[in-house]
Amino acid sequence: MITTASEQDAKELNVLINAAYRGEESKKGWTTEAEILGGLRIDEMTLKGMLAQGEGTIVKYTGSGEEILGTVYLEIKMPALYLGMFAVSPLSQSKGIGKALLSFAEDFALAHGCDRITLTVISIREELIDWYKRHGYVPTGHSIAFEDIEGRFGDPKVDAIELIEMQKSMAIS
Template sequence: MKITQASLNDVKELNNLVNSAYRGEELKKGWTTEAEILDGIRIDEKALELLIAKPKVTILKLTNQSGKIVGTVCLEVKSHKLYLGMFAVSPLAQGNGIGKALLIAAEHHAIENNCTRIIISVISSRVELINWYSRHGYASTGASIAFEDIEGRFGEPKVSVINLIEMEKVLNM
């Protein structure tokens, strides 16, 4: 498996991976899901193209032996913080260390960019995901935001209240 920076040539495959990992039919084969909470797509090709073009954004992709993208994460440097989002692993490949490898790559990217902490937002009802991040050194900051206050399009709510909690990992530089 290999982790490299995604390019515009990867947009279609990244779009398929992210949407299948968050809400697609394959999702039922993985251990994480937003399907009970959100409907619709997580991202589209145009949004991915815009992200790739942003100067402080890096999208990493993890490819398997046959060159297929099976994991991805979007990293944005803001001052001395690295914002981690759009973290997706193919439901068919979950449980094989792909997520952990991408988190380690994100930490390296943070250190290379003089970031002292990594920030993520997680849906508060996704307890299994919050626990997974906790096992990897992330802790709640106590901050949260209502889903409807987020800029951009991340899907259509299926439940009345969705809150995102902020978690962070402080890096030892």
């Protein structure tokens, strides 16, 4: 089930997001950044702030036992919807949770009158870029040098990485 996350979910979301991106746990899935970035992806205090501020919406995918298995951050930046912090538990990847969250985001964008969804992805994450392409996202040609956002998403372990922007146009009816 996909629902809106609350401040009470911050601790579980923090564990999930960091497990999906960093450390040994992340290596059990295909979305790991452990060889690219060190440090935390996010912390509980930052998540609580994001949930309290309400600038964006954090949604969660819960399993039958009510455990959070996936999450995504959605922020309306008209005319686009920004999609970020997309994470699925490493042990639950390749089970359709990511596709369900992406579909939810697309419905959310349309419901809010957005004409596209934008996201950023690390330039050397070819398998992830290919996954987004298979779902209709295309590179825009815009990018952000990683040193321009130093410390925001972790500490680079490799040189010359950047965040590339991708987008998908939405058919508004």
